[in-house]
Amino acid sequence: MDYLMLVDKFNPIDMGFYDRVELTEVNGKFMESQAGNRLRLLLKKAEADGIKLKIISAYRSFEYQQMLWEREVSHEMWGGLSYEKAVEKVGRTLALPGSSEHNTGLAVDLGREGDNDVSDDFYKTPESRWLCANAADFGFILRYPRLKEQMTGIDFEPWHYRYVGVEAARIIAAGGLCLEEFLHFYSEKYI
Ligand SMILES: [Zn+2]
Known part of the structure; x- marks a missing residue:
């Protein structure tokens, strides 16, 4: 499993991927197994810090x-x-x-307890602030940040987190990078 895989409209997933991906259930939704295990730990730590997150959407089949x-x-x-x-x-x-990154099982849309859909205003919430500060420790990054729209091709999505592994996530978060920049600047070392 390539946790740094780039998936967008120019880089669709190859169809064989769906036969290889291993899924695990997290709170009634499915994720790729390692991403799901990490998400479970993230949710547990959030709850210990008084932050209740809800999985709005995770893996979507083709x-x-x-x-x-x-x-x-x-x-x-x-x-x-x-x-x-x-x-x-x-x-x-x-x-x-x-x-869609949701087809990989590596992406998750998060909201507040009680939310039924993603929200543009999520970035204003304590839940979002907690994620910005802690998600990288579990290998997740805010995948479509503000001001990176030119590179990601996607508008700011405060709810969409993507699993890339802890090492890459920490570099991406500390550098204020998007995945495209990370792949460009660090590709020789990590890929
Ligand atoms: Zn999403």
């Missing part, structure tokens, strides 16, 4: 992402858009099947 994608595209076409326009519009907020 088929599930495909279903989401097709549903959104047909919804837009019912609304009167051409297929091309519908694909363009949906592509701004939803990843193509195989192009």
